[in-house]
Amino acid sequence: MVQTASNGLSHKDLYLFNQGTSYHSYRFMGAHLVRVDGTDGVRFTVWAPQAAKVRVIGGFNEWTGTMHEMERIDETGIFSLFIANIGEGELYKYEIVTPDGSMIRKADPFAFFAERRPGTASIVTSLSGYKWKDSTWNKKKKKLPAYTNPLLIYEVHAGSWKIKGKEDFFTYEELADDLIPYVAEMGYSHIELMPIAEHPFDQSWGYQITGFYAVTSRYGTPKQLMRFVDKCHQSGIGVILDWVPGHFCKDDHGLRLFDGTPIFEGADAKRAEKPLWGTLAFDFGKEEVVSFLISNAMYWMEMYHIDGLRVDAVASMINLHMDKPPEMHTYNYLGGPDNLDALRFIKKLNETVFHYYPDTLMLAEDSSAWPAVTAPTYKGGLGFNFKWNMGWMNDMLRYMELDPSERSNHHHLITFSLLYAFSENYVLPLSHDEVVHGKRSLLNKMPGSYEEKFAQLRLFYGFWMTHPGKKLLFMGSEWGQFDEWKDGDMLDWMLLEYEMHNSMHHYVKTLNRLYVDQASLWERDSEHDSFEWIDVHNAEQSVISFIRRGNSSFTIVLANFSRNDYGEFRIGVPEPGAYRSLMNSNDKQFGGTESLVQKSYNSERVSWHGHEQSITLHLPPLAFLFITLESGNTL
Structure with missing residues (x-):
């Protein structure tokens, strides 16, 4: 009893x-x-x-x-x-x-x-009574582990994807009517929603929360969110929530000094304060706070059938010094800067989530060099199953912002990531953080003329899609917004009326389908031998080439980051036979300059790049080519 x-x-x-x-x-x-x-x-x-x-x-x-x-x-x-x-x-x-x-x-x-x-x-709100219809999705999820299947995530801010007017937001149900068919047509496997827990300030984008269990009323009711998730699942689309367990805002009605004393935050202001964000850190040493936060993760999965959490700001949680001036530094009992309570919390969080929901995605947004973030806790890891690859993202954006004439001196920026690409299970993020606060849109980061900007963005996306790791793209980037993301307005949908933006949209849709269709790009994503350089050292020409391998197929990637047009470019290939290009980013249908037809390249017995066979092909400037054997899969 x-x-x-x-x-x-x-x-x-x-x-x-x-x-x-x-x-x-x-x-x-x-x-x-x-x-x-x-x-x-x-x-x-x-x-x-x-x-x-x-x-x-x-x-x-x-x-x-x-x-x-x-x-x-x-x-x-x-x-x-x-x-x-x-x-x-x-x-x-x-x-x-x-x-x-x-x-x-x-x-x-x-x-x-x-x-x-x-x-x-x-x-006062009841969450009972909603009749879920996603049993087919739940069965499918158990059969398709994320490690060995496509993971292509579309990141969405619900308040600016589309709106009806100033502060007149789409409800969760209205979003479902427009967003879900769009995401399905574009070929994404998951939607990642930026934080939708209740928050007082729109411009915090939901990262400064007062109601961790309250679905923000900006976009509707809890039952409406349930219907949104259910419809996603019925359309074969998973839902990931951006989750913020590291800190909370200081608004008077929220968690700060909740009973007049610091119970959710720590008593030591040096530890509690997050000066960069103007927020307070949770005190992970309090057991009640641990119950509050782990229960919150479980709540989204049990009550809303959420498929995964992108855990925000892991580096800030585990490092007592991060983003703090020296006078605010504190140390653990061993004399180091690691937040031992936060580390224990994270491990306990992941152990609990995977105990109850073994098919969940737990993605760490972590900019630190902490080892084994995606290793199981019983092996000394933090227990996530994926980590954002911030190093790849920073290196590649820095490289792409260079004028092509300067890239030969910075070739390491596109090759270095392969030294650690298999040390964790990575997601390659092109997120909202990269297109705000004066950083410029992805398209506008690209140097050169109007046409070159589009050519380089297509090239960049091709390399991103074929590099080891799962994928995440922020909304609007699929058609090449020129302006930064404007969180108070909706995306610039009218750009699709312009030829180059519409062609970019078509390119991304085609690239998404190529990714899903080509098992070599995801089937063995976390295995070292799924990737092989053909030529990693061609800094002088700013060209790279490599092989991606699946269980029973392989594909070849060739990327020219220079403005040079190479009329007859030879690369080594692993097997004899007829090869053809599945995608060329310079095709006119994508906004390029060439009207391309499917063309075969017969291999020759000419040793090149360490292979006995090689092919010769035309490599346009600022172009990405995806090549397979004739017997391989096609779009």
Whole structure:
């Protein structure tokens, strides 16, 4: 028999919450519609260990807390109260009397929904009753492990993909009607949504959160988000959420000094403060905070059927010194800068997620050189299954921004990544971070004339798509936006009316299909021998060539990063036979200059690049070629 503490709460649940092992604490913390002694109402439960008193206030008591004081039900500071004859839709907050006698009002940390900003109240909301129709997707997911299958992610900011007017956003359902067919047509396997937990400031893009369990009301209700995810799954598209467990914003109604003291953040301001972002770090040494965060990860998977989490700012979580001036540096008990509590939390997070949801994607957005980020925890790793390859991204964007005449002196920028490409399971991200704050759009990073910008972006995308690692592209980049991402407006869809942008859009769609169709590009993505250089040293001509291998097929990539046109360019090939180009980025249909037809290249017994056979072909300037044997797969 389960022993209860009060209002139907079990001693076991409270104990696990205090021990950092309550992985579904949203089932009893926060506001829940319940029946007590035959009467319907709402049970409110909150953690406020240093509070002198906690009261529930809302429209049902004219926001006067004296009527509804909560009971402290255990010595660790969990308060609870059942209020009869109220139900779904009620607005509420907690009125907390702090240890010094002050009175503050706070939103519920476990609220499932909240007022649309600038309102700050929580809303009593039931998440039950939605009838999911994604069983086919769930079965398919178990049969198609991400390591050995295509992973092609489209990153979306829900408030600017499309909008109806200034601050007149598409709802989750309206997004489903437009976004899902578009993503399916373009060939992406997953949508990654930038943070959709409740946040007060639009320009934080959701990275500074007040309601970690509340779906932001900007775009609709929890049930509408459920329908969005369900429709994605019914269309064969997975959903990844950008998740932010490293820090939270300082707004008065949020987690900061929640009971008048630092309970979610640490007491040491040097550790708690995130000066670069103006936020506060979670105190991963508190077991209740660990329960809060791991439960939050589980919540998105259980209640919303989310397929994966992109865990934001891992480097900032694990390094006590990151983005802090020397006077704010602190050290662990061993004298080092590693946040040992954060490292324990991350390992526990991944162990828990994969225990309950073994097919989940856990992607680390990590700019550090921490080893074994994607190794299992039992082997000393952090336990993620993928890591963003920030090094590749930074090197390649730096290289592509160079004038082609300068690239021969920086050849290492396109080859260095292969020295570590198989040290982790990587995703190659071209994300929102690279097209804001004066960094320019991907297209506008490219040097040269109008035509050369498009040619180089096509070349860059071709190399990106064939380099080892899974793929992520930020919305709008698929047609080559000229302007940076404008988070307050929708994407520049009108650019598709212009020939070059429309051709770029067609190119990316075709490239996506080529990636999905060619098993050599993903079947053995994490294995060293899936990649082989043909010629890595051709810095003088700024040309690289390599082979990608699957289980039973191989393909050849040739990329010319110079403005030179090589009329007869010879490369070694691994087998004799007739080869042909599956894609040439200089094709007129993609905005190039050549009307190309499928052409065969018969290999010759001429030793080249360490191979007994070689072929000769035309290599246009600033062009990417994808080549296969005649017997290989075709688009």
